[in-house]
Amino acid sequence: MTAPASNFQSVFPALAYAGLTSARTAQPPLSVAEIQQGIREIGELPLNRARTLPAQAYTSEEFFDWENKHLLRGGWQCVAHVSQIPQPGDFLNLDLLGEPLIVVRGKDDLVRVLSRVCPHRAMDIMPEGFGYDGHGPAEAKPDAAGCGHTRIFLCPYHAWTFELDGQLKACPEMHRADCFVRDDFQLKPFRSETWEGFIFVNLDGQAPLFAAGLPEMAADLAAFRPAEMKLVIAREWDCSFNWKVLVENFMESYHHLGIHHKTLQPMMPARDTWTEQERRHYVRAHLPYKDSVRDEYRAFAERGDFAEDLPPVPGLGDAQKSEWGLFLIHPTFLLATAPDRIIWYRLQPLGPNRLKLLTTTLVPAEVVARENFPHLREKAARLLTEFHLEDMEVCTAVQRGLYASGWQQGRLSHLEMPVWLFHRYLAARIRGVWPTDDQRAAPGQRT
Ligand code: FES
Ligand SMILES: [Fe+2]
The missing domain is CATH 3.90.380.10 (Naphthalene 1,2-dioxygenase Alpha Subunit; Chain A, domain 1)
Known part of the structure; x- marks a missing residue:
């Protein structure tokens, strides 16, 4: 060696x-x-x-x-392996091709890839150092590998909160905003597929289905x-x-x-x-x-x-x-x-x-x-x-x-x-x- x-x-x-x-x-x-x-x-x-x-x-x-x-x-880009997020609420952060992303396992056990860009004013909801000094739920602080666990996502800027599937849960002081439809604002989901334990994302949403092209390789593995x-x-x-x-x-x-x-x-x-x-x-x-x-x-x-x-x-x-x-x-x-x-x-x-x-x-x-x-x-x-x-x-x-x-x-x-x-x-x-x-x-x- x-x-x-x-x-x-x-x-x-x-x-x-x-x-x-x-x-x-x-x-x-x-x-x-x-x-x-x-x-x-x-x-x-x-x-x-x-x-x-x-x-x-x-x-x-x-x-x-x-x-x-x-x-x-x-x-299709591979972003994670399922063993990195085994439990509902487990998540992993990474930046891919200019997109700040969360790979998260939802309460329904489904794996999703969501944008970390807040639909309010574009804040990255978990910038590096997130979780410091009481900002955000401590349990959501990602470790050095970008992995963490949470019940909910909180944008640290104006405290909007999001469910694990990206839906907006709460947004304080928005009751005077006319025609504000909560469902219009969520953490944007990207198209993803899990294949043989590896989680892939297609950022433009246009690629042909992933696993369909790989039966021989799946058999090999x-x-x-x-x-x-x-x-x-x-x-x-x-x-x-x-x-x-x-x-x-x-x-x-x-x-x-x-x-x-x-x-x-x-x-x-x-x-x-x-x-x-x-x-x-x-x-x-x-x-x-x-x-x-x-x-x-x-x-x-x-x-x-x-x-x-x-x-x-x-x-x-x-x-x-x-x-x-x-x-x-x-x-x-x-x-x-x-x-x-x-x-x-x-x-x-x-x-x-x-x-x-x-x-x-x-x-x-x-x-x-x-x-x-x-x-x-x-x-x-x-x-x-x-x-x-x-x-x-x-x-x-x-x-x-x-x-x-x-x-x-x-x-x-x-x-x-x-x-x-x-x-x-x-x-x-x-x-x-x-x-x-x-x-x-x-x-x-x-x-
Ligand atoms: S930018 Fe996220 S709550 Fe304002
Ligand atoms: Fe080599």
Whole structure:
């Protein structure tokens, strides 16, 4: 293993600073139409001729605005896992694409995603620091991860109150306002869907139904029973790189050879990784264990001594017990399955070169009940930070490269098929369709 967790504080601020200072690009400016044309041309190339996207796709404010409207607000973004809000009244706050949001479980046990913008005079009803000095019900104060519990939402500005479903409950001194209809004022609900325990939101309300496009992926994940898992680790990162840099990094395992040569490469050699056929809504890659690691893991699982390491998820098939799986649901849902855990990344793009990221780990509920769970959790948190720090370094440095005059359009290895599929998705959305709608699905690298 490389970078110990204690390095985080010293390494990371320097990286972030270096990224933020390079926001002026040496690349010639391209219009949104020119960037789109570049992506469309790349989307036509076969895998053995695949190239990287124009640098401006990662640096242009105008192109980010297009993505924001058509891919991000126009698509489904994952905001939470159900285990973060298990009880009625549990809620979680986050800001997504300029929208202050509450994800809340109502008295009716339904999960809703509501705006935090007060319909009176636009106050964020739970700004950071909410709950201080007697403002607002103390029990509603969100913790560091944005989670809290309440019976009611109170706007701290003029004390209007709202039910957990967003309906206005009370508004003092409004009785002289003519034609004031209380039902016209509520915390705006956004369209949301819960799929396999993950809560998704569609901010523009126009995206096609979410779960309908994913039956195969749900079947692939079924053995992990992700809806019954518990999110036990969450760590937030301020990233000075484009959201697509992270998606590409997460999904390809070619870089095990380089940046992860001490952490992931010895377990899952890059050369053995492979990607499934093209799908309309998602990308799926496999990272098989090296033979010796697979045998060791099998022996560990049979010994049944889980004092030092997480027990395997019960009920997994042979393949799932001896590999990691990577999933991307377009455009930003990133999930990795391991034999003993699920790793989920929540992305909150803030601009062409800024991203807020939450890295998380989920385990089966029965594992949380184990006496040694605090120890196992600490080890799992360390592992997540270790290899993510390696990824933070490369992603931050890549973004700097995308601004530089020395940048040139690169070529991809066949091991970067997930990146090529992601680019084909971008090209399809620019054409106004989804991958496989108007072109034959690309075949997988194994059957
Ligand atoms: S802005 Fe919320 S009560 Fe006035
Ligand atoms: Fe990585």
